[in-house]
Amino acid sequence: MKNLVILGAGTAGTMMANHLSKKLSKNDWQITVVDQHKTHYYQPGFLFLPFDIYTEDQVKKDGTKFVPKSVNYIQKKIELIQPEANSVKLEGGESLGYDILIVATGSTIAPDETEGMDGPMWHKNIFDFYTYEGAKGLRDKLREFEGGKLVVHITEMPIKCPVAPLEFAFLADSYFKNKGMRDKVDITYVTPLDGAFTKPRAAKALDYLLNEKNINEVTSFNIERVDYENNKIIDYADVEVEYDLLVTVPTNMGDSVIERSGLGDDLNFIPTHKGTLQSKEYENMFVIGDATNIPTSKAGSVAHFEAEILTDNILSYIKGDELEEEFDGHANCFVETGNGKALLIDFNYEHEPVEGTFPIPGIGPLRLLKESRFNHMGKLAFRWVYWNMLLKGVPIPFVPAKMNEKGKKLETVNS
Amino acid sequence: MKKMIAQREIDVNEEGYLLDFSQWNREVGQELAAEKNITLTDRHWEVIDYLQDKHHKEEALSIRGIKKSGVINVKEFYSLFPGGPLKVSTLIAGIPKPKSCI
Ligand SMILES: Cc1cc2nc3c(=O)[nH]c(=O)nc-3n(C[C@H](O)[C@H](O)[C@H](O)COP(=O)(O)OP(=O)(O)OC[C@H]3O[C@@H](n4cnc5c(N)ncnc54)[C@H](O)[C@@H]3O)c2cc1C
Numbered sequence: 001m002k003n004l005v006i007l008g009a010g011t012a013g014t015m016m017a018n019h020l021s022k023k024l025s026k027n028d029w030q031i032t033v034v035d036q037h038k039t040h041y042y043q044p045g046f047l048f049l050p051f052d053i054y055t056e057d058q059v060k061k062d063g064t065k066f067v068p069k070s071v072n073y074i075q076k077k078i079e080l081i082q083p084e085a086n087s088v089k090l091e092g093g094e095s096l097g098y099d100i101l102i103v104a105t106g107s108t109i110a111p112d113e114t115e116g117m118d119g120p121m122w123h124k125n126i127f128d129f130y131t132y133e134g135a136k137g138l139r140d141k142l143r144e145f146e147g148g149k150l151v152v153h154i155t156e157m158p159i160k161c162p163v164a165p166l167e168f169a170f171l172a173d174s175y176f177k178n179k180g181m182r183d184k185v186d187i188t189y190v191t192p193l194d195g196a197f198t199k200p201r202a203a204k205a206l207d208y209l210l211n212e213k214n215i216n217e218v219t220s221f222n223i224e225r226v227d228y229e230n231n232k233i234i235d236y237a238d239v240e241v242e243y244d245l246l247v248t249v250p251t252n253m254g255d256s257v258i259e260r261s262g263l264g265d266d267l268n269f270i271p272t273h274k275g276t277l278q279s280k281e282y283e284n285m286f287v288i289g290d291a292t293n294i295p296t297s298k299a300g301s302v303a304h305f306e307a308e309i310l311t312d313n314i315l316s317y318i319k320g321d322e323l324e325e326e327f328d329g330h331a332n333c334f335v336e337t338g339n340g341k342a343l344l345i346d347f348n349y350e351h352e353p354v355e356g357t358f359p360i361p362g363i364g365p366l367r368l369l370k371e372s373r374f375n376h377m378g379k380l381a382f383r384w385v386y387w388n389m390l391l392k393g394v395p396i397p398f399v400p401a402k403m404n405e406k407g408k409k410l411e412t413v414n415s
Numbered sequence: 416m417k418k419m420i421a422q423r424e425i426d427v428n429e430e431g432y433l434l435d436f437s438q439w440n441r442e443v444g445q446e447l448a449a450e451k452n453i454t455l456t457d458r459h460w461e462v463i464d465y466l467q468d469k470h471h472k473e474e475a476l477s478i479r480g481i482k483k484s485g486v487i488n489v490k491e492f493y494s495l496f497p498g499g500p501l502k503v504s505t506l507i508a509g510i511p512k513p514k515s516c517i
Contacts, residue, residue, distance in 0.1 A: 156477070156478065220499055236478070236490060
C-alpha cells in the first residue's frame with residue numbers, strides 16, 4: 001500500500017482528495033488529508049458577511065462532509081514537513097510517511113508584519129475581512145458605524161483574490177447608500193499599486209468605477225506603519241492617510257509550517273514549477289492553490305483549474321511518464337461592483353484581462369469587463385457551485401481549465 | 416522605440432525602460448538618472464548593483480526584498496530615488512519595471 005498525503009483541506013486540498021479518490025486504485029493507494037480545523041470556510045463569502053448579505057452559516061460548514069469516505073481525514077495541526085525523510089510531523093508527535101505529498105496549506109494574513117497594525121486597536125477600529133473573525137467583527141462594527149472616514153487598504157502584494165478589497169469599497173458604497181448615509185461616509189481606497197488592479201487593462205475599467213462612485217484613490221502607497229494613536233496610516237514617502245475605520249488587507253503569507261520546514265520564499269510560498277505544479281526541489285512533492293509561488297492570482301477559481309491539471313500530472317508521475325506543462329495561469333473572478341452588479345475578468349500568464357463573453361464565446365451569458373446584473377448573479381451562484389460542485393471536483397459546465405481564447409478581445413501582457 | 420542615451424541608440428519601451436540590458440552601461444545609467452534629476456552617488460551605485468544582481472538571478476524585486484537586503488533601508492531608498500523608488504531605480508539600472516505581482 002502506498003501513501004498519498006494532502007496537507008490542508010481548504011479549497012484545493014478538498015478538491016484533490018475528491019479527484020484522486022476517483023482515480024487512484026483503493027487497493028494500491030491510501031489517501032490521507034490533514035487539516036487543523038473541522039470547519040471549512042467559504043472565504044469568498046467573507047466579502048459579503050460584513051455587509052449582512054450573507055449570514056455566518058452561509059460561509060462555514062463541516063469540512064469533513066466534503067471529503068470522500070475512503071479518504072483518511074486527520075484533524076491536527078501540521079508541525080513540520082521533512083521531505084528528505086518523506087515524512088510529515090503532526091502535533092502531538094505523530095509522524096506520517098508518504099510516497100507523494102501534496103501541499104495545499106493556503107495563505108493567511110500576517111498583520112504583525114506591519115508596525116502598529118496588530119496593536120491595541122486591532123479589531124477595534126482596524127479590521128481585516130480575510131478571516132472569519134475579522135469579517136464578523138467588521139459586520140458588527142459597520143452595523144453601528146455612524147459615519148466618518150472609511151479607508152480600505154492593501155498592505156502589500158501578492159494577496160489572495162486581489163480584487164476583493166476593491167469589491168469591498170464598492171459594496172461599502174452601496175451599503176451606506178442603502179442606509180441613507182452615504183453623504184456621512186468618506187471612502188478612500190489605498191493601494192501599493194499604480195492603479196486599481198494589477199493588470200493595466202482591468203485597472204482602467206476599475207479606476208473609472210471608483211471615480212463614478214465617489215471613492216477617493218491613493219496609489220503607490222507603501223505602508224511603513226499604522227499610527228493607531230492618531231488614527232492614520234503612514235507610508236515610506238511620509239504620505240499620511242487618516243481614518244476613523246481602517247479596513248486593511250494585511251500582508252498575505254504562506255502558513256508558518258512552510259517557514260519552519262525551510263520550504264518557502266520570503267513570504268513562505270513554495271517555489272513551484274508554474275506549468276506542472278511540481279515543487280522545484282522535490283520531485284514527489286506537488287503544491288497547489290495559494291501555497292505556491294507561481295505568478296498567477298491566488299484564487300479558488302485558479303485552484304479549481306490547477307486541480308484538474310495536477311490530477312493528470314500525479315497519474316503521469318505514478319506511471320513514470322513525463323509531466324505535462326499544462327497550467328497556463330488561467331484565473332477568472334467576478335468583481336462585485338455594488339448595487340447588484342458585477343463584472344467578470346478572465347486572464348492567464350500570457351493575456352491581459354479581456355473584454356468579451358464567458359464561458360460561451362460570443363454568447364455569454366456573462367460579460368467580461370462590463371458591469372452587469374447577470375455577473376452579480378454569477379457571483380452569488382458561485383457559492384452554490386462552490387459547495388456543491390467545486391469542492392467535490394465536479395467539472396463546471398463549459399469552463400475548461402485552460403483559457404478559451406475565442407470570443408475575447410485579447411491583448412498580450414508585455415513584460 | 417529607439418532613444419539616444421549617452422550617444423548610443425538604445426531600445427526602450429513606452430515607459431522608457433530598457434528592453435535589452437546589454438545596451439546599458441554606467442554612462443547610460445547616469446544620463447537616465449539625470450533625466451529624473453538624480454545625481455548618482457556611491458550609495459546609489461551600491462543599490463543599482465544590488466538590483467541588477469537580483470535581476471540576473473531572476474529574483475523578484477519588492478519593497479519587502481529591499482527591507483531584507485541588508486544593503487539599504489526603505490527610508491533611505493525613498494530618499495535616494497524619490498517618487499516611487501522601485502520604479503525609478505530599476506529604470507536607471509536598465510532592468511524591467513518590477514511587475515507589481517498579481
Ligand atoms: C475575502 C476573500 C474573498 C475571496 N473571493 C474569491 C472569489 O470571489 N473567487 C475566488 O476564486 N477566490 C476567492 N478567494 C480566494 C480563495 O478563497 C482562496 O484562493 C482559496 O481558498 C485557496 O485555496 P487553498 O486550498 O489554496 O487554501 P485554503 O482554502 O485557505 O486552505 C488551506 C487549508 O490548510 C489548512 N492549514 C494550513 N496550515 C496548516 C497547518 N500547519 N496545519 C493544519 N492545517 C493547516 C488551513 O486550516 C486551511 O483549511 C477569496 C478569499 C478571500 C479571503
